Amino acid sequence: MNPAVNQRRRNFLSTAALGIAASQAGFIGNAAAASGISPATTTFTGVRQIRAGVLDVGYVDMGPANGRPVVLFHGWPYDIHAFIDVAPILAAAGYRVIIPHLRGYGTTRFLSADTPRNGQQASFTADAVAFLDALKIDKAIVAGFDWGARIATTLAALWPRRFHGLVSVSGYLIGSQEGNRKPLAPKAELQWWYQYYFATPRGELGYRENTHAFARLIWELASPQWQFDDATFERSAASLDNPDHVAISISNYRWRLGLAPGESRYESLERQLAAFPNVTVPAITMESDANGAPHPAPAAYAKKFPGKYEHRDLKGGIGHNLPQEAPREFAQAILDVAKLV
Template identity: 80%
Template sequence: MNTPVNHQRRNILGTIVSGIAAAQLGIAGSADAVEAATATAGMNRARTPAMTTAGNTFPVIRQIRAGLLDVGYVDAGPADGTPVVLFHGWPYDIHAFVDVAPILAAAGYRVIVPHLRGYGTTRFLSSDTPRNGQQASFTADAVAFLDALKIDRAIVAGFDWGARIATTLAALWPRRFVALVSVSGYLIGSQELNRKPLAPKVELQWWYQYYFATPRGELGYRENTHAFARLIWELASPRWRFDDATFARSARSLDNPDHVAISVSNYRWRLGLAPGESRYDNLERRLAAFPDVGVPTITMEGDANGAPHPDPANYAKKFTGRYEHRHLAGGIGHNLPQEAPGAFAQAILDVGRWV
């Protein structure tokens, strides 16, 4: 389903409200944030993404004990607003949404952005807990996190690992997670599916997955985490002109003591080279059935996404409710929320009206 949208009018509105919200939230560099959002949202069909500024930051990181974790998270906007939960990917962090949050907050949403396990200020409560990165572990973390916040109904959105988390939530608990925005669409997987080889050119895009399968790769990522992550940013978003300070702002989150173990576990589990935990067996069985997503959904893709991603035509049928796919031209890469914050925020505002 493709609904005509006056993107220019809505993006202008988004820019105005983002300036108001940034001031209210105390986000430093709010004028730069508005300028970047305007360039990427209003002009993304005609130009390459603008360089984002590292001047805007989240002023307060909260902590809450939830399940196995002490989760670090952002909670912005009115406390009584409809919750929108945003999930980041690898190797990024919550700052992928630093220019998205003010737009949503000004529109009346409560914006919640957690650091995933292995990122930022999120920590395991016990040293004995396996540093497991399997698919269902993140799903379970998200449910426990929202239980701890006493949130029983929310819109969910994300990209990369975060898109997978958001999609699993919307697919398995549609009465609780009532709408979805997913960059690169339907990313739910299984170990059985991942046993099947892909075309050689596609396998080449997954080079780091095979690197992490080796002891050399694990040591290499541990010794060169920031340099490795920056290379991934550059390959995944070849036309995104981010500066050193912007990368450094997010790279600090990768200094989490569990980051390397979680990252390596995630990719090894996908290939069947690392076992999962029995506590997640039921969740993995449900996900391995590739459930349909029946809640209102907008999927998105940038025309310059250099990371592995599926063709939208191959996953559209998995979304059985009201559905729209949005393709962003103009050099938008893998980290779509940070490269085109206005367009990403607008998708959430639009899908929220469908609920």
């Protein structure tokens, strides 16, 4: 699609409408600045809890209860506030917006002390399915970035009849341990420095002792032109104080490298994902011009979306946390993918 046409389509809600939606949808603080980016004093209120699978999940549920569900998944090391300005736009458009804390974040907790603090790919997929089942949501649009994009993509790929559409930042991120055995070019490997750091006892201890400082460094490297302030970072960093956060993070990256075992309960899911299934539901993928995190080129994954599909490139110094840095564009993609159904 022509980028100029995309830009015209994205200018779809006034700041006043955004403010009204925010005031009605479970926020505290100033609703939104003229840019569409709210100040750090704006936070989600009324975080709910629901038992789902092995977790007691903390989540936000806003907008009309009978609206079409949109489930948004955050990444590492971010939290639900990545969607603080996306949610009111979608709620104002009549959608029910649901944003869960992933395992190891915010108020989400394991129901049993005996459950492995496992961060393998399929564990998050299983969590998401159990979460949707607990909420009795039979069909939804799913969207996300970073780890959240992987979660949303696995759902859409494995259960196409259950999802109206997908919006994924950086496209097709489904992986496998076998696939991760193949080395990348040296410059690409350099971007994964923290993955190798986490493979060591020193790295685990370092992340545990310096979680907030480490996360802030990742934010800065992944979004080098995003001038976020201390309060904006701390609003999300509070979610990293979850008692299981470090264990989940370390497990995730060690599992990818084949250095940590998975759980038998997830073997079937991992086998399905290791086959790299196509995504046949309507999908929009997005990439930004200042994404400093490792990410594939759009041409590398376009064929994984054989159905109704668009890719959108964002300009203007937008980094890795696209939903928080460009909330209007991300929300517009969700509104547009709904039209592709």
